[in-house]
Amino acid sequence: MSDLLRLTDDGLYCEAGDFWIDPWRPVRRAVITHAHADHARPGSEAYLTSSEGRHVLRLRLGPDALIEAVPYGQPVFMNGVRVSLHPAGHILGSAQIRVEHKGEVWVVTGDYKTTPDPTCALFELVRCHVFVSECTFGLPIYHWPDxxxxxxxxxxxxxxxxxxxxxxxxxxxxxxxxxxxxxxxxxxxxxxxxxxxxxxxxxxxxxxxxxxxxxxxxxxxxxxxxxxxxxxxxxxxxxxxxxxxxxxxxxxxxxxxxxxxxxxxxxxxxxxxxVLSDHVDWDELMRTIEATGAERVLLTHGYTAVVARYLQERGLQADVLSTRFVGDADDIDAIAEKA
Ligand SMILES: [Zn+2]
Ligand SMILES: [Zn+2]
The missing domain is CATH 3.40.50 (Rossmann fold)
Structure with missing residues (x-):
């Protein structure tokens, strides 16, 4: 399997389509999973987001950013690569990015949860060959109450x-x-x-x-x-x-x-x-990975090495993807520093 998406110094890059997903440096074209600061950084020439996410992304990037919004599920073609955004259930407008090229499908989750949340669209399961998943709370101790x-x-x-x-x-x-x-x-x-x-x-x-x-x-x-x-x-x-x-x-x-x-x-x-989280807990993470049908899983955020090893032991091809996403640890740490 080819690397439809790969890490560069600027972020997760799709060479065939010439775009980046949640880049951490300014690029020509950024496809954004959601408007949290570590995923939506200023300075890129153009941004693509979900229709639901356009106002919160505008708030993040300011009045001058070039933002294009597309409804969930509606494909956009970039150099023949089919890109579509699907609800991630994390915050308003959050999207998983589905990238399809020559019969190969990758899905990048950004941050996600599968629990219903009245402030955003419900997570949609998207089947894929390669699943790039966050695992901020990727330890079995994390189990969210109702x-x-x-x-x-x-x-x-x-x-x-x-x-x-x-x-x-x-x-x-x-x-x-x-x-x-x-x-x-x-x-x-x-x-x-x-x-x-x-x-x-x-x-x-x-x-x-x-x-x-x-x-x-x-x-x-x-x-x-x-x-x-x-x-x-x-x-x-x-x-x-x-x-x-x-x-x-x-x-x-x-x-x-x-x-x-x-x-x-x-x-x-x-x-x-x-205990109120906008990320998947351990069970949700494992259920979702299995349900995507992915044969290869790449992990971002948090306990990536632990989750990768666990999945490898279960026969999946799993690796850590070293991104610069920090998860929602940063907002909590603001308190720790003052305590
Ligand atoms: Zn987030
Ligand atoms: Zn994140």
Whole structure:
């Protein structure tokens, strides 16, 4: 089998089609899986994204970037190479990139999850010969609870804080996680207040047609008594910053897959950890790899060597692909540095 896609200094490159997928340096043509910072970098001449993802990508790249958007499933031909984008279920507009050339099919997942999420299209299984998969949480210890259970925990925590007259500050990635939290909580419990970084992304989600409950930018709240009983959604980088001090004695929590690991919450110096991830857990990863029918698997993000060895032992051709994607570890580490 030929290498339809290969790593170059600029990123994952398709020579036959002359384009890159999520390049980390400026290139002529970038096909983007999703708008997280490590996948969508500025400076390329042209970008291709899903229609659903165009507003959030614009937010990431600024007004001058040349962005072309294509509906999920609709093919685009580049030098005779057939390229199509399929829902990855990770965040709004996230896509797996399917590349077909001379009967050979590769799929690059970007980041993905198969659990339903009201803020983005459901993951679509795409059969392929070569599957380039993330494995941020590629260890058997990672097994996500049902999101409904997690939201019940968030509600109980929020209500107890409200009853005690304290504000509840929950940290999650400003793009994706924050909106998933907003879409999942019961807005009748109390006011939903947001950090500016979250509110900017909310606007892009609403512009894209995603239904979110009413939110209010914290900076616009004149009456500080309203903080009590509110759920305040902020990026992890706000923890320990002067920004959070305005809430006085408040309860803090973080929503992330990393919260599955005991001790992680303490290291991050927050009161609570809710296990809510926008990546596949171990079982989802294994099920998905098998269902694609791929004979070769290339792994990016996280525990790549462990997963590659596990798949090799099961008779698959599996290798590590050394990309510069950092996964959602970076937003959590912002807290660790301050703790
Ligand atoms: Zn991502
Ligand atoms: Zn990623």
């Amino acid at each position: 999101p409904r259970t997690v939201f019940a925990q968030i509600h109980a925590w929020w209500q107890a804080n409200a009853a005690a007259g304290r504000a509840s500050v929950i940290y999650g990635y400003a793009l994706g996680k924050a909106q998933r939290i907003l879409a999942g909580v019961d807005a009748s419990v109390g006011p939903l207040l947001t950090h500016g970084a979250v509110e900017r992304v909310n606007a892009a989600y609403r512009e894209s047609g995603v239904a979110l409950p009413a939110t209010e930018y914290v900076g616009g709240v004149a009456d500080r008594a309203r903080y009590r009983g509110a759920l305040i959604i902020a990026p992890p980088s706000a923890h320990g910053a002067p920004w959070v001090r305005r809430f006085g004695d408040c309860a803090t929590a973080i929503a992330s897959g990393w919260m599955q690991v005991r001790g992680m919450r303490r290291r991050r110096a927050v009161d609570r950890g809710f």
